[in-house]
Amino acid sequence: xxxxxxxxxxxxxxxxxxxxxxxxxxxxxxxxxxxxxxxxxxxxxxxxxxxxxxxxxxxxxxxxxxxxxxxxxxxxxxxxxxxxxxxxxxxxxxxxxxxxxxxxxxxxxxxxxxxxxxxxxxxxxxxxxxxxxxxxxxxxxxxxxxxxxxxxxxxxxxxxxxxxxxxxxxxxxxxxxxxxxxxxxxxxxxxxxxxxxxxxxxxxxxxxxxxxxxxxxxxxxxxxxxxxxxxxxxxxxxxxxxxxxxxxxxxxxxxxxxxxxxxxxxxxxxxxxxxxxxxxxxxxxxxxxxxxxxxxxxxxxxxxxxxxxxxxxxxxxxxxxxxxxxxxxxxxxxxxxxxxxxxxxxxxxxxxxxxxxxxxxxxxxxxxxxxxxxxxxxxxxxxxxxxxxxxxxxxxxxxxxxxxxxxxxxxxxxxxxxxxxxxxxxxxxxxxxxxxxxxxxxxxxxxxxxxxxxxxxxxxxxxxxxxxxxxxxxxxxxxxxxxxxxxxxxxxxxxxxxxxxxxxxxxxxxxxxxxxxxxxxxxxxxxxxxxxxxxxxxxxxxxxxxxxxxxxxxxxxxxxxxxxxxxxxxxxxxxxxxxxx
Numbered sequence: 001x002x003x004x005x006x007x008x009x010x011x012x013x014x015x016x017x018x019x020x021x022x023x024x025x026x027x028x029x030x031x032x033x034x035x036x037x038x039x040x041x042x043x044x045x046x047x048x049x050x051x052x053x054x055x056x057x058x059x060x061x062x063x064x065x066x067x068x069x070x071x072x073x074x075x076x077x078x079x080x081x082x083x084x085x086x087x088x089x090x091x092x093x094x095x096x097x098x099x100x101x102x103x104x105x106x107x108x109x110x111x112x113x114x115x116x117x118x119x120x121x122x123x124x125x126x127x128x129x130x131x132x133x134x135x136x137x138x139x140x141x142x143x144x145x146x147x148x149x150x151x152x153x154x155x156x157x158x159x160x161x162x163x164x165x166x167x168x169x170x171x172x173x174x175x176x177x178x179x180x181x182x183x184x185x186x187x188x189x190x191x192x193x194x195x196x197x198x199x200x201x202x203x204x205x206x207x208x209x210x211x212x213x214x215x216x217x218x219x220x221x222x223x224x225x226x227x228x229x230x231x232x233x234x235x236x237x238x239x240x241x242x243x244x245x246x247x248x249x250x251x252x253x254x255x256x257x258x259x260x261x262x263x264x265x266x267x268x269x270x271x272x273x274x275x276x277x278x279x280x281x282x283x284x285x286x287x288x289x290x291x292x293x294x295x296x297x298x299x300x301x302x303x304x305x306x307x308x309x310x311x312x313x314x315x316x317x318x319x320x321x322x323x324x325x326x327x328x329x330x331x332x333x334x335x336x337x338x339x340x341x342x343x344x345x346x347x348x349x350x351x352x353x354x355x356x357x358x359x360x361x362x363x364x365x366x367x368x369x370x371x372x373x374x375x376x377x378x379x380x381x382x383x384x385x386x387x388x389x390x391x392x393x394x395x396x397x398x399x400x401x402x403x404x405x406x407x408x409x410x411x412x413x414x415x416x417x418x419x420x421x422x423x424x425x426x427x428x429x430x431x432x433x434x435x436x437x438x439x440x441x442x443x444x445x446x447x448x449x450x451x452x453x454x455x456x457x458x459x460x461x462x463x464x465x466x467x468x469x470x471x472x473x474x475x476x477x478x479x480x481x482x483x484x485x486x487x488x489x490x491x492x493x494x495x496x497x498x499x500x501x502x503x504x505x506x507x508x509x510x511x512x513x514x515x516x517x518x519x520x521x522x523x524x525x526x527x528x529x530x531x532x533x534x535x536x537x538x539x540x541x542x543x544x545x546x547x548x549x550x551x552x553x554x555x556x557x558x559x560x561x562x563x564x565x566x567x568x569x570x571x572x573x574x575x576x577x578x579x580x581x
Contacts, residue, residue: 001268003178004114005260008127009243010171011087016131018123019172019243020089020253022110022260088112088242089253097257101265108261110253122151122177130155130173139171142192144185152181154191158199161210162246168210170246174198176263187267194266198259205247281507282514285560286400347388350499351506352492354392357462362469364481364489369439369471370396371482372547373554375414375432379422380443383407385465386421389441394419395506396488398514400558414438436473443467482547484509516541517555518563525556526567 006021089112090096096111114120126146134145135157146152154176159169174195178184244252348354355363370376370393378386387406394402405412407421411428414437422428424442432438444466480486491497491505523529523537538544543552 001178001183001264002180003176003184003264003267004119004123005263006123006127006175006177007089007243007256008131008173008175009087010131012166014087016128017087018113018127019087020110020112020256020260021114021123022108022257022264023114023119024264025107025109097254099257099261106265108257108264110257110260123175125150126153126155126175126177127173129153130157130175131171142188142195144188146177146181148179148181151177151179152184153177154184154188156192156195156199158203160203160206160243160246162206162241163210163213164241172202172243183271186271190267190270191263194263198256202243202247205249209246209248281511282558282560282563283399283510285562286398286558289561290399347384348392349388350502351392351395351488352499352502354389355489355492358467358469360489362467364485365471366393366439366441366469367396367485367488368481368547370418371485371554372550373401373418373557374436375418375420375438376441377420377422377428377432377438378441378443379424379426380465381424382443383421385443390419390421395503396510398510398555398558400560401555402558433470434472436471439469439471441467441469480545480547482545482551483542484513484551485547513551513555514558516543517552517559520552521556521559521564522567 002024004021004023007019009017009019011017096109098110099108100106101108109115114123129145130143130153134143134153134155136143140158142154142156144152144154155173156175157171157173160172161168162170176184176191176195244250249255348357358366366376376393378389380386383406390404390406394404402419403417404419405417405421406419407423409423409426411422411426411432412420428440433440446464446466487509488506491502497505519541520534520537524534529537535544538549538552543549
């Protein structure tokens with residue numbers, strides 16, 4: 001994460017001061033930094049927190065890096081520092097701390113002030129604002145502020161007990177600065193919890209020191225017995241104590257470096273950016289709605305109700321399916337690994353693969369019924385084969401139009417599912433077999449060794465099957481059919497297009513026709529236009545043919561509730577406002 005974490009302190013003599021900061025370096029260290037380890041300080045500490053390992057060592061810094069109080073350094077001058085180190089974390093010759101992230105080759109560098117003059121100015125301004133004007137009620141707690149020019153800041157102010165300070169406490173803040181406002185806001189809960197933990201640890205250590213000092217020499221009674229001293233004289237004689245003195249922890253800055261470095265690493269790893277081009281598709285909206293409905297249902301069911309519901313009816317969910325396992329399958333697992341691997345090959349891998357297996361005319365008939373919303377019935381013993389067929393065929397439809405019962409021991413009506421898998425012994429009603437709104441695919445044992453040319457090495461496993469596609473209303477070869485079907489077939493027959501490219505073509509075609517569905521829904525259902533105007537609209541959309549109209553009406557059932565409610569709200573708003581007037 002490209003950010004800076006800093007600890008700031010409000011000095012009664014010099015005002016807000018930056019005590020300690022940790023920044024991220026993606027490039028090699030500046031010249032002079034890392035030139036060698038200092039004798040007596042070359043030990044390495046293996047730091048591990050939350051599964052992240054970093055190797056830390058103390059490095060030497062050049063004077064231009066802010067370690068000294070030279071006038072060329074971006075840090076404050078020596079005259080602006082407290083004599084008792086209240087405004088200083090590291091000593092004048094201290095090299096600072098460096099942690100190496102072995103996973104990303106990123107370095108986390110800690111010192112009192114940033115090396116770069118521009119960063120020093122940004123941190124300095126954030127420090128002043130966090131301890132002066134940008135504070136929450138009570139002067140202790142988190143707050144967010146900033147702008148595009150100077151960066152955005154998450155600041156958490158807090159008090160540290162000090163028996164020698166005015167009011168027996170001193171004011172500090174931990175700030176996180178970065179230029180990405182959205183990222184910083186989304187990281188608010190994470191930063192608040194982790195920074196609050198660091199603050200609690202500092203306050204706990206300081207409280208122990210404060211109580212020990214008060215027990216040995218109570219300052220409150222001593223101050224009341226002391227003669228009145230002018231405030232300015234008292235301030236000049238009572239310089240701020242260092243934080244290491246207040247907490248009685250000589251390794252405080254090394255611990256803070258570890259915490260700040262881990263905070264930057266963890267906060268940068270928990271969120272990832274994803275590029276979204278345009279508005280979410282209808283499939284995405286429908287999928288989110290289905291997941292939300294399933295979550296609400298699962299929360300409302302207890303164990304007995306869920307078991308009763310699952311045992312009383314076939315498993316069917318719009319846009320997704322749940323397979324019912326038979327008692328034989330659950331009680332007698334297949335122990336033959338060769339048979340398992342062989343059975344997994346008996347599946348359809350893509351629409352192009354299915355078209356090659358079924359043949360062009362049979363596939364066109366099946367695809368036509370799928371696009372029209374008619375019931376597609378597969379009868380086979382191999383459940384994996386039926387499941388793979390449905391997984392392939394459903395890619396031609398919007399998610400909201402898919403209702404699957406993958407395998408059942410009895411026939412289910414078309415209103416419950418448009419994809420139905422049946423075992424071979426199930427009897428289908430005669431009126432369904434003769435209906436023009438259903439298509440049946442029977443998978444039988446092959447009567448000869450090869451039914452179609454073998455184009456792939458693993459297609460031999462499907463040669464043992466014979467696929468018979470029948471319907472009460474077979475699609476004539478010379479019938480034009482819906483426009484999208486012709487485009488799908490053109491993509492499947494184009495051998496220059498890979499399977500992945502064909503999949504993207506399907507996504508684009510579905511989105512194109514879902515946009516036409518949206519226009520038709522708005523025109524007919526919301527605006528209630530006459531049939532003449534609707535026919536003109538269909539001509540403009542290029543969907544005036546009978547099959548295209550049927551397809552649009554079926555796909556209209558797959559529109560998301562979000563889109564429908566949005567249209568209804570936008571239509572009702574002007575009406576309600578006019579009625580009020």
